[in-house]
Amino acid sequence: MAGPTIDALSQFRLTTGLGPIGRVVNFTNSNEMMLVAVAIIIVLFSVGLRTRSVVPGRLQSLVETLYEFVYGMCIDNIGEEGRKFFPLVFTIFIFILLGNLLGLFPYFFAYTSGIVVTLTMALFVFLFTTGVGFYVHGFRFLKFFVPDGVPGWLLPLLVPIEIISYLSRPVSLSVRLFANMTAGHVMLEVFAGFMILLTASLGVFGAVASIIPLGLNVALIALELLVACLQAYVFAVLTCLYLHDAVHMH
Amino acid sequence: MSGDHEGQSGSQSGGQSFEERLARARDGAGLDRPPPEGKPDTASDSGAMRLAMRLGVEMVAALVIAVVIGWGLDRLFHTRPWLMIAFVPLGAAAGLRNVFRAMGPERKN
Numbered sequence: 001m002a003g004p005t006i007d008a009l010s011q012f013r014l015t016t017g018l019g020p021i022g023r024v025v026n027f028t029n030s031n032e033m034m035l036v037a038v039a040i041i042i043v044l045f046s047v048g049l050r051t052r053s054v055v056p057g058r059l060q061s062l063v064e065t066l067y068e069f070v071y072g073m074c075i076d077n078i079g080e081e082g083r084k085f086f087p088l089v090f091t092i093f094i095f096i097l098l099g100n101l102l103g104l105f106p107y108f109f110a111y112t113s114g115i116v117v118t119l120t121m122a123l124f125v126f127l128f129t130t131g132v133g134f135y136v137h138g139f140r141f142l143k144f145f146v147p148d149g150v151p152g153w154l155l156p157l158l159v160p161i162e163i164i165s166y167l168s169r170p171v172s173l174s175v176r177l178f179a180n181m182t183a184g185h186v187m188l189e190v191f192a193g194f195m196i197l198l199t200a201s202l203g204v205f206g207a208v209a210s211i212i213p214l215g216l217n218v219a220l221i222a223l224e225l226l227v228a229c230l231q232a233y234v235f236a237v238l239t240c241l242y243l244h245d246a247v248h249m250h
Numbered sequence: 251m252s253g254d255h256e257g258q259s260g261s262q263s264g265g266q267s268f269e270e271r272l273a274r275a276r277d278g279a280g281l282d283r284p285p286p287e288g289k290p291d292t293a294s295d296s297g298a299m300r301l302a303m304r305l306g307v308e309m310v311a312a313l314v315i316a317v318v319i320g321w322g323l324d325r326l327f328h329t330r331p332w333l334m335i336a337f338v339p340l341g342a343a344a345g346l347r348n349v350f351r352a353m354g355p356e357r358k359n
């Protein structure tokens with residue numbers, strides 16, 4: 001008997017969007033969602049900031065809260081120099097946040113659940129912060145890998161450790177976001193699949209019993225909302241901390 | 251005690267500065283834990299769970315990077331598998347370093 005099975009991973013499959021043109025240039029559903037996210041961000045900000053009233057309305061207040069939240073994060077974590085990096089941190093934060101939140105809607109693709117996307121962003125952050133470090137400090141930035149107050153004979157051991165620790169940053173940064181989003185979506189799909197399996201195998205009793213996975217899924221959606229915001233925040237905060245390291249070296 | 255040492259002679263100042271340097275190094279490496287009130291997210295179970303996940307990723311990431319470097323150098327110098335073996339403890343140490351840094355006191359700006 002080939003009954004329904006739980007296929008939790010097919011939701012991450014990339015297909016091509018935008019019809020025949022998209023097929024030629026490999027324009028995927030992931031790219032589609034990115035464009036949707038960018039369009040939402042642009043519309044949100046241009047509409048939200050059109051009124052520019054002293055007492056903000058709902059939309060303007062949402063936009064201003066987001067702006068001030070990320071601005072405060074930059075200043076707190078990087079210091080006064082954080083002003084210069086605000087556009088980058090804000091772009092990263094809002095792009096990941098929209099990706100995570102849009103992915104929670106049925107039939108929408110969460111582009112942050114692809115390791116390719118998160119690793120690309122993490123590698124960009126890694127290369128950018130390293131570049132900032134060398135730009136600000138020149139070759140003295142290499143002293144970042146030499147912990148101070150350590151006897152010289154330990155350095156051949158400690159410097160490789162520091163370098164490995166530094167190189168592991170993009171890996172942990174990207175895997176954290178990717179794993180959180182993928183795990184959340186798989187859990188949602190598995191519990192939803194339970195409902196179908198229960199109904200198919202136990203009939204009416206199964207249909208009644210499937211209220212348990214349904215309730216769990218409702219709770220999971222709340223958790224996933226939290227995770228979606230939290231992971232965007234974590235990615236942005238870590239970007240700030242890496243920039244702090246690059247600017248201040250300690 | 252340390253006041254005595256300081257008063258006796260200049261030769262003891264080496265020990266003094268070692269203590270200072272050790273304290274500074276421990277501080278920099280985040281080994282001296284801050285008072286617990288600074289970490290509100292360990293209060294709840296889900297917060298602790300998230301923290302555990304995060305630290306696990308930090309450890310494994312360093313290990314993976316170390317193994318990849320060792321494997322690549324082995325390919326380069328045809329010394330398989332010795333460099334990879336040598337890099338595994340380095341990666342483990344770097345992973346622990348990551349964990350200490352992640353759990354350490356908040357940075358002063």
